[in-house]
Amino acid sequence: MEVPDASNSRKTKALYEFIRRLAFKKKLNPDNAVTIFVTVLSKGDTRGLSDEELSAMTGIKQGEIRNILRMLYELRMVGYRRGRHPETGATRYYWYPDYSGINMTLYWRKKQVLEKLRERLRYEEENTFFRCPRDGTRFTFEEAYEYDFQCPKCSSMLVEEDNTMIKEVLREAIARLEEEIKRDEELLRSH
Template sequence: MDPIEETLNNPAIRAYLHRMVGDEGLNLLERFPREGEHSDEELAASTGINLNSVRHTLYTLYERRLAEYHRIKNNETGWLTYLWQLRTDHIADALREDMSLVLDKLSRREKYEEENDFFICKDCHLIFTFPQAMNIDFKCPDCQQPMGHFDNEVLLKALKERIVAIKKSLGHA
């Protein structure tokens, strides 16, 4: 099985790529010629996908190092042609990098949840930190109803479990 097909057959990687490039991008990946380098115009013509969508997908993949190009210049016209190829061998690095970013965001959110005490309006479901609630006399600014304490233990537990799972996936646990 070729590397692109193998990559696209993995449900987790397919979902990751779908979030990154959408339906048309996945369509391009499935139909991307397996050998050689190809211009965006060639890819659009051979796949039937809109040229702008092809370019958008290629640039998005390039940002994650999942595609690369080299340019050639037409000496008569001065036009540059970009020849593209996929780099599915970099998918693990891209996933690891994105998971590290998610881990950082979740860790910051965990710290925020641990360091703050929260209050909620039972009617409007607006949530405020203790200092925010204190500044509005523990009354909802929308409906003026008194706010009650909000227990964020379920959220904290879920955050901690997700952080542990990501750390384990990254080999940090």
């Protein structure tokens, strides 16, 4: 499977944004969640990193780290192996990045974004829009009709808007994403 590449910044950004949002929902610190993920991704590749090591590397408390790792594990973005503490012999967990899970997460994120873009395009195609020439507020035909084609904020006459460009940009973004998703599906099938 294709390994996420830090140089592919658009992909990386989408991934971090996803982790941030999820951490927020779970009442975890979003920045710390990204920090832990990045640290596991960059340094945990061969033998993995223990909670203790992650704490020493990032300054984040072990209890919080465990909650973050649990969240990432539920998403299959990290995996772990059981090991022994070199001195005490106590059981320790070593965390490493799970690339197939990471790619799967990215794939589902792309599908969600595609659905949103399609919805937005439908909205643009099915409506006629009006805009206030002074403050730029946008209205659907129904809204503009209700206001007698006068801006409710500044009373300027509303002007019909040509949304051809918006639709064009949306169609291009959709086509690009569909292409990417198709490639991801081919990759997922071949593994």
